Amino acid sequence: MPPAPSNRPDRDEPPLTSVRDRGDACPGALRLHTADDGALARVRVPAGVLSAAQAYALADAAERLGDGALDITSRGNLQLRGLEAGCGGELALLLDAAGLLPSPRHERVRNVVASPLSGLDGRGYADVQPLVRELDALLCASERAPELSGRFLFALDDGRGDMAELAADVMLLAEPGGGSVRVTVGDAAVRVKAEDGPRAMLLAAEAFLDAAATRAWRVRELPAAHAVSAADLAARAAAAGLDAADAVAAVPPWCPDRAAGGEGPPVPGAGHGAVYVVAPLGRVTASAWRLIAGVAERYGPGELRVTPWRGVVVVGAGEEQLGVLAGAGLVTDPASPWLGVGACTGRPGCAKSLADVRADATALLPAGAGGLPVHWSGCERRCGHPRGAWVDVVATAEGHYEVSAPGGPPRTVPLTELAGALAAARTITTPTK
Numbered sequence: 319m320p321p322a323p324s325n326r327p328d329r330d331e332p333p334l335t336s337v338r339d340r341g342d343a344c345p346g347a348l349r350l351h352t353a354d355d356g357a358l359a360r361v362r363v364p365a366g367v368l369s370a371a372q373a374y375a376l377a378d379a380a381e382r383l384g385d386g387a388l389d390i391t392s393r394g395n396l397q398l399r400g401l402e403a404g405c406g407g408e409l410a411l412l413l414d415a416a417g418l419l420p421s422p423r424h425e426r427v428r429n430v431v432a433s434p435l436s437g438l439d440g441r442g443y444a445d446v447q448p449l450v451r452e453l454d455a456l457l458c459a460s461e462r463a464p465e466l467s468g469r470f471l472f473a474l475d476d477g478r479g480d481m482a483e484l485a486a487d488v489m490l491l492a493e494p495g496g497g498s499v500r501v502t503v504g505d506a507a508v509r510v511k512a513e514d515g516p517r518a519m520l521l522a523a524e525a526f527l528d529a530a531a532t533r534a535w536r537v538r539e540l541p542a543a544h545a546v547s548a549a550d551l552a553a554r555a556a557a558a559g560l561d562a563a564d565a566v567a568a569v570p571p572w573c574p575d576r577a578a579g580g581e582g583p584p585v586p587g588a589g590h591g592a593v594y595v596v597a598p599l600g601r602v603t604a605s606a607w608r609l610i611a612g613v614a615e616r617y618g619p620g621e622l623r624v625t626p627w628r629g630v631v632v633v634g635a636g637e638e639q640l641g642v643l644a645g646a647g648l649v650t651d652p653a654s655p656w657l658g659v660g661a662c663t664g665r666p667g668c669a670k671s672l673a674d675v676r677a678d679a680t681a682l683l684p685a686g687a688g689g690l691p692v693h694w695s696g697c698e699r700r701c702g703h704p705r706g707a708w709v710d711v712v713a714t715a716e717g718h719y720e721v722s723a724p725g726g727p728p729r730t731v732p733l734t735e736l737a738g739a740l741a742a743a744r745t746i747t748t749p750t751k
Contacts, residue, residue, distance in 0.1 A: 342535060344468025346426040347413055350406055355385065355667040357401035359409060361418055364430035365450040365474070366394035366624030373611035373622055375416035377604040383409055388607055390600040392702060393471060393484075394431050394624045399667060421458035426468040428457060431484060433476040434625045438633065439590035441581075442476030444496035444512055449474055453516035460520060465527050467535035472519055478581040484626055487537040488522045490515045500565045504537045506548040508555050509565040518562065521554045522546070583627035585652045588637035592618075595640075596649040598656045599676055600628035606646040613639050655684040658691035662701045664713075671696025673713035682737050689744030690723060709743045711736075 345351035351358040385400030437445030473486030491500045499515040503522035529544045555562035584594040618634015644650040664675035675694040692709045709723045722728035723743040731739045
């Protein structure tokens with residue numbers, strides 16, 4: 319089975335050491351982005367948790383106002399594309415009625431991911447979902463939170479280590495026993511009681527804002543001289559009345575099944591009172607989205623959890639529902655080759671793209687699992703490119719792609735020869751250090 323995409327944006331967000339010369343243009347539900355296929359709206363969904371009613375509302379919005387589909391992002395958020403001109407007001411009303419806009423001022427800073435199976439599969443050290451809800455409430459009530467960029471990321475890991483690869487700006491990690499958590503920002507960390515974790519996360523974000531004299535958007539962009547210190551974080555926690563102690567920021571070795579810093583993404587299939595499915599290239603039709611919501615409503619408490627790995631946990635569903643979901647084009651097989659394929663938007667949605675990379679990726683989908691995963695990019699910006707050992711396929715000119723893999727030189731080939739070049743590149747073994 320190929321490694322699952324990590325979907326961590328990397329190459330399109332280089333570290334900065336100087337003042338930015340432009341503002342944060344990250345799209346939101348109220349700040350739409352103009353693309354070649356129409357306007358784009360990004361709906362932040364903390365920890366990806368949606369009710370069936372909210373999922374139905376998003377499907378309605380996609381059909382009435384957009385292109386009839388939804389995109390799952392690398393933060394477990396949802397995007398509507400192909401929106402009609404002038405539909406922003408109607409979209410805002412629809413989202414507000416569904417409870418997806420609790421605070422218009424704060425909607426772009428509600429970037430919160432969390433272990434998607436927390437509280438469901440018996441793993442980890444604490445159910446972090448209640449902490450997610452508290453953090454979201456604190457963010458939406460904060461006067462300073464709107465100063466954060468639309469790219470600033472909060473993560474809550476229940477101790478299994480699955481959030482480690484997402485490189486969050488502020489991270490909460492549950493510790494053995496579940497009574498305490500570790501909150502980190504950059505290399506600084508404090509240990510606090512679990513119930514104080516969300517407050518400590520907000521304090522860490524405020525420490526970043528105070529340190530971001532360079533107008534940095536992400537913690538990793540801070541110059542060393544502006545980095546948040548453990549002493550500062552501990553002092554802020556103490557001043558807020560929290561019982562805090564210095565801690566090590568690294569992912570601890572006690573994470574269950576720890577591999578390369580933590581547990582990987584969920585595996586498609588059924589188990590532990592839930593079903594996990596993946597959307598090929600992160601795109602789901604409105605009809606398939608309604609089907610997912612219907613399964614959640616009929617067989618469980620009506621809860622969905624969208625993941626940063628372009629998938630959806632359907633709480634309460636079982637193995638008998640897998641066939642129905644697979645029939646809607648969703649990946650339910652852990653050996654599916656789709657789990658090793660990622661792509662940017664490409665044509666026709668992106669003006670900078672030199673190819674319809676999604677169509678080409680679909681046409682050249684590997685016949686089976688195995689080998690290095692593949693990421694397709696429509697131009698040299700490589701938007702959304704994940705970290706790790708990947709075959710890199712980049713459009714360079716009409717009908718041509720550059721193919722490269724760890725341990726091998728780049729090779730430019732026409733589309734007619736791409737299948738062979740891909741097969742060869744996916745067999746290259748990453749050199750060991």
